[in-house]
Amino acid sequence: MTARILDGKELARQIEENLRAEIATFIGIVKRRPRLVVVLVGDLAASASYVKSKRDAAQRVGLDAEVITMPITTDTAALVALVTRIASEEHAPADGILVQLPLPAHIDTLAVLGAVPPNRDVDGFHPENAGLLSQGRPRFVPCTAAGVQRMLIDGGVETAGRCAVIVGRSDIVGKPLALLLASRGRGGDATVTLCHSRSTDLPAYTRQADILIAAVGRPHVITAEMVKPGAAVIDVGINRISALEGGSRLVGDVDFNAVREVAGWISPVPGGVGPMTVAMLLSNTVLAAELRLGKR
Numbered sequence: 205m206t207a208r209i210l211d212g213k214e215l216a217r218q219i220e221e222n223l224r225a226e227i228a229t230f231i232g233i234v235k236r237r238p239r240l241v242v243v244l245v246g247d248l249a250a251s252a253s254y255v256k257s258k259r260d261a262a263q264r265v266g267l268d269a270e271v272i273t274m275p276i277t278t279d280t281a282a283l284v285a286l287v288t289r290i291a292s293e294e295h296a297p298a299d300g301i302l303v304q305l306p307l308p309a310h311i312d313t314l315a316v317l318g319a320v321p322p323n324r325d326v327d328g329f330h331p332e333n334a335g336l337l338s339q340g341r342p343r344f345v346p347c348t349a350a351g352v353q354r355m356l357i358d359g360g361v362e363t364a365g366r367c368a369v370i371v372g373r374s375d376i377v378g379k380p381l382a383l384l385l386a387s388r389g390r391g392g393d394a395t396v397t398l399c400h401s402r403s404t405d406l407p408a409y410t411r412q413a414d415i416l417i418a419a420v421g422r423p424h425v426i427t428a429e430m431v432k433p434g435a436a437v438i439d440v441g442i443n444r445i446s447a448l449e450g451g452s453r454l455v456g457d458v459d460f461n462a463v464r465e466v467a468g469w470i471s472p473v474p475g476g477v478g479p480m481t482v483a484m485l486l487s488n489t490v491l492a493a494e495l496r497l498g499k500r
């Protein structure tokens with residue numbers, strides 16, 4: 205069997221197209237563009253690249269997007285003050301505020317995420333939004349988790365009653381995705397297992413999975429032997445490795461070439477979850493703007 209490809213790039217393009225029309229309607233009513241402000245601290249190349257993708261996509265669909273870059277020496281108090289200042293800006297009100305993670309180790313990440321007003325928290329990382337998701341009444345769903353669920357729905361992968369195994373328990377992906385897939389309704393109702401670095405006999409879990417999601421951040425940890433034939437395999441990992449021919453290339457957490465011969469569906473890297481994360485951020489920003497306007 206050769207797996208069907210879950211093409212995140214194409215799905216993200218369709219989502220962007222729909223958002224462009226929604227944003228045009230918003231601008232017609234409010235006479236301004238929905239605005240997204242992204243804060244980037246330090247000089248991690250991967251973070252800078254993700255932030256550039258987010259800004260480029262935001263501009264493509266007609267959002268007003270600004271990136272504020274801060275030096276790696278910025279401390280927690282200064283970052284909290286910056287987020288608070290962005291939130292109280294009246295000239296150019298930010299509908300969505302996002303602080304790119306990871307932050308440098310000396311910064312109290314939870315204090316910074318807690319400073320983002322929950323109604324502008326387009327990442328869904330504020331405790332209020334995390335709580336709403338856990339109670340089954342989501343407002344802003346973390347973008348990667350939302351993107352994975354959307355890919356499954358769009359790809360026709362049934363989740364209800366199926367066994368979903370997530371490898372990786374991060375606050376950004378694993379935990380919210382576990383909640384989403386276990387929630388009631390479309391793209392949910394799965395029986396979810398959340399595996400992590402302390403799980404014993406990981407393959408015993410992954411081989412049970414009708415839906416296997418790899419969100420570890422290590423190249424090729426999911427091999428063909430770990431996959432149930434016909435499963436849907438979603439690769440959240442984006443790892444840069446040295447290429448044989450020199451330079452570097454991006455690979456996921458899944459051994460794509462081997463696993464595609466076993467799986468029923470598979471998402472590629474690049475071109476899978478990555479573009480969907482960005483599309484969901486755009487969608488959350490439009491939602492934030494509409495909520496602030498009282499339109500939704």
Ligand code: GUN
Nearest residue numbers: 303304305306327347348
């Ligand atoms: N770093 C990796 N993924 C994300 C994300 O979805 N949002 C933010 N803010 N930082 C990230």
